[in-house]
Amino acid sequence: MLNFASDYTEGCHPELLRRLCESNMEQLGGYGTDHYTASAAEKIRQEVGRPEAAVYFLSGGTQTNQVVIDSMTESYEGVISAATGHIAVHEAGAIEYSGHKVLTLPGREGKLSAAEVRRFIDAFYADGNYEHMVFPGMVYISQPTEYGTLYSRQELTALSEVCREKHVPLFLDGARLGYALESRETDVALRDIAALCDVFYIGGTKVGALSGEAVVFPKGNMPRHFLTLVKQHGALLAKGRLHGVQFDALFTDGLYFRIARNAIERAEELKAVLRELGFRFYLDSPTNQQFVIFPNEKLGRLGEQVLYGYMEAYDAEHTVIRFCTSWATTEEQIAALRRVLESL
Amino acid sequence: MLNFASDYTEGCHPELLRRLCESNMEQLGGYGTDHYTASAAEKIRQEVGRPEAAVYFLSGGTQTNQVVIDSMTESYEGVISAATGHIAVHEAGAIEYSGHKVLTLPGREGKLSAAEVRRFIDAFYADGNYEHMVFPGMVYISQPTEYGTLYSRQELTALSEVCREKHVPLFLDGARLGYALESRETDVALRDIAALCDVFYIGGTKVGALSGEAVVFPKGNMPRHFLTLVKQHGALLAKGRLHGVQFDALFTDGLYFRIARNAIERAEELKAVLRELGFRFYLDSPTNQQFVIFPNEKLGRLGEQVLYGYMEAYDAEHTVIRFCTSWATTEEQIAALRRVLESL
């Protein structure tokens, strides 16, 4: 069975496992006080070009979104998100559980525009009843988005400017950030993100780690007593080394980027195959998630040989499905998928 | 200055004040254990035709919505509402503060349709990822809606059927319920509401009381230890008599309905005036709130003589404004408003 269902089907990149094995018997302090965690943070600070950045490691995307949003907004504030944003749809209400409303705007192909954010905030303060409403307290975007699309540097800069003008922090969910950075169509580098966002995270779980997301506060603007807040959310690991060692490995010799690059190269091959075989794309994704408008009549046979992601019904005869590549996807797997697709 | 800004500009109906004065020196038990509260509850049980109903008195609409929704849904559940629903827009995130997501559907003129609720719930359970999403745990509607519109008995029955089929309670926000019941265009009586809804409230604050909303659990289906839950939300009054005496008065000799009838009669007069003078209505409201598409050029002069509610910009030259009538509105005030409107 071929498996293109997600980018987290394997364990972790072998190099991370090697480092976990090597360091295993070393006795270390708990809760992120170990030297691997310190080293990982330092490497990330250098990579993002911000010596003053604070870096913190959490376990997964939903947890990270909850802790970051809850700790950086006031009680009376909500978070602006595209209606398709992960926090708005697929986090089981984790943001509302922490007391904050997700203020959804339509967006386009998973992206918010600076103009719609500005319109929304302006309309909010123009409303005579705004004190009876949820204040816009943060802007949440994802790079790549849930649809694999990317913000350009210009778009990100425009969003950043609106946020600064309106005194609302800009939070970038980078659960799959590597794939954005290595996309052939991006002009946004890690340093741009650090310069333009108030907080973001570099996803590990979906980019080669067993678990772990590196939260970066680029201006050292970590909320006061952040460790306590993390603990209070049940998100503090006793063996912080688990993330420290993995991120130290990911940011040694550019491994994080090489991992992402493989996924992008395989995704480009997959796109070529799909295009050649005449399949229609739901939208143009320059990253590792490809969304295809698939004929229902062929879906049964596909499912017998390939695991894929179901997204939504497109029309009576078609379904939107997702193929993902990852650091672990091989040219052979793409070739095998091609043979299956040809045979349908 | 004429004041049509809202239906809560006066204190309370004089009869309520009279009863508060009469009973004032009586020594009574606290927290709703007094005989006025018991009598008010009993009168409401009779009025709704449900001897098994449980009736509880809270202070205001947002508080009532928060307590009812929070106590009748599980943690993993949210509440379905029209996008224009009060809980979705004008409650400062009180529902999210209690941990629950408001799941908004577009609705039409403030109303949800049974069909869109069904589609939403069906789509939810059809989604392979539904365990990662917020479960639909309640349906929230308001009668009249935030736009003054009404559900017909047929519409309410259809909603009720969907809710029962899907095992989701139906909650009716009756902050202005009196005006719905006395509308000339309604076919929905209080007993219909009690038969079709799982919980609803009979609004006092906006229908002649100083404060107070009567929550009705028509099948005696009050959540376990509801009083403790109310206390935990900070919503339990030591002098529960304040609401007991007022609701006992409101449900003696049909006062609640007479109060509402006056507002409706004045609203009908106002509609006739507006129609006659050629003003356009934003929508057709059969209750005490009237929404007018008002020419901006005349707004300044109107504002010098009349207090009205600002709703939203309509287009470059028009604004949607609201006029409210209440139990206290007089024919003279309508006539005076007419003179102002004519003079603009």
Next chain:
Amino acid sequence: MLNFASDYTEGCHPELLRRLCESNMEQLGGYGTDHYTASAAEKIRQEVGRPEAAVYFLSGGTQTNQVVIDSMTESYEGVISAATGHIAVHEAGAIEYSGHKVLTLPGREGKLSAAEVRRFIDAFYADGNYEHMVFPGMVYISQPTEYGTLYSRQELTALSEVCREKHVPLFLDGARLGYALESRETDVALRDIAALCDVFYIGGTKVGALSGEAVVFPKGNMPRHFLTLVKQHGALLAKGRLHGVQFDALFTDGLYFRIARNAIERAEELKAVLRELGFRFYLDSPTNQQFVIFPNEKLGRLGEQVLYGYMEAYDAEHTVIRFCTSWATTEEQIAALRRVLESL
């Protein structure tokens, strides 16, 4: 039946009712924007001697404690309280519902000492694991306490000094504040409280009002967007006038103090009676709540003629019971209670 069960058995002081009646038909803005609310706030500012104070009206004690504590502490902070504090025992977990731990210290006769607060905070920061614990973020005291006892000016000053030194706000719950201010044994005036506390409230519900507590931020140190926070907690009344009119009356011509003085005078008479008849006091209360170690054998006959408050079993033969006086207690009622007590 004589009723000494509590100080909230009647409605409100007749003067408040008169003012509610007088102002009833006046059309006023909602949510506390009316001139009565403004006037009440101004009178309180003058009474506390703080032109810069911000004053806000809420409905009841538990609600006020929840809103104040939640809005003035960070997520990672809890509130220090005596183990007997109202928030620690009798608020159904309203503080925890808002996410904050109540950090209890033993106290003595309902009172915290500056020394024990200092010890606790010092020990907290001396603990190597304090980042894994709940930070002390506020000190909560009540004046009078739940046992009717009082902080002296010296004790309050000492607490205030510790709080300022440790950068922890001092919050005084004044649900029964009037009785403290009019006690014959106090040396603490309202202005002292305003000078020594960071936030406090002047209780209305238990001191002559139908409902209402006046929260005072003496240095104008109201949390940002406090109205929105109040709304989010379901605590904002549409008819804010209900509290505005009552507090305006309470702080006109010293009514608040006269109300309390009557309760104190009756309590002193009651104490004399109890002492004379040989009853033992549980502790020495200089305010309107008197705690008596009552022989169980006489409790049945007492209960046939007098409503009292049950506190706790004292020993096999005695029970601690509470008698309350209020603004409404008369000399005749005290005399009648004396006759009952003599007859037992």
Next chain:
Amino acid sequence: MLNFASDYTEGCHPELLRRLCESNMEQLGGYGTDHYTASAAEKIRQEVGRPEAAVYFLSGGTQTNQVVIDSMTESYEGVISAATGHIAVHEAGAIEYSGHKVLTLPGREGKLSAAEVRRFIDAFYADGNYEHMVFPGMVYISQPTEYGTLYSRQELTALSEVCREKHVPLFLDGARLGYALESRETDVALRDIAALCDVFYIGGTKVGALSGEAVVFPKGNMPRHFLTLVKQHGALLAKGRLHGVQFDALFTDGLYFRIARNAIERAEELKAVLRELGFRFYLDSPTNQQFVIFPNEKLGRLGEQVLYGYMEAYDAEHTVIRFCTSWATTEEQIAALRRVLESL
């Protein structure tokens, strides 16, 4: 430097690492749907002797306590704990963050007695004001306790009986459960725990795993939609395999028990050394944590050669310190610690 500071100073037991390496490239479903997780759950079901048990894997102790307590109690309920319980002291308020009060009882040497739990619950319902208080909704105990002590089977049975009689679930925090099960002084087996408790967890993080705690609902009494609740708390790992593989290894060929046995054997050696050298124990701990009343004058030199845990000041000349053993502690390390202690 010798390190006896905790039982989580190394990574994981080499056998777990081996299994993580072996399974690494296998493509598996996410969120705990993989076959390792299923196999681990099945092995635990067999080990606890409960085919109907539901088993779920979370990441750490605080997270597990928060999710279990929040999902198994009603809003109006709190959780009874010894004052020294981990949830009461060292979880940064994670339980209160989820809205529940920790109801502390004094306990003795970290343990609650059935008698004090019964007294507390009886007193609660005997109090006329109980509806204004936090209901006892769960009993939380830890085995071993935070002081290394153990409940005997008789004590556990008595607690279980009280809980069943009072309809309050019994929750056992087994963060270090292995050390309890392998203690030479215990008569409580895993099956006893499954029979006597309503929910418990088998700790991984502190017993040889990188991370992970196995929550067991012995009667299949998992809360409805538990996975969604876990996700909502930010506690659901995309790569559930991380815990599945580790627990599958831990419960293969009795590895979990062997791991714990080594810690116990080393702890017994350590106790013998300490006793022989004349050190005083703070209490008699039959598990892997040893608490010693250490002379302050020797503490400096000890600290130069050994990492230990600081607990609290004992008196002016002594401090309570903690030595921990683990699966990784060797006889050589105990011998080395002996030499250090002798040399002080």
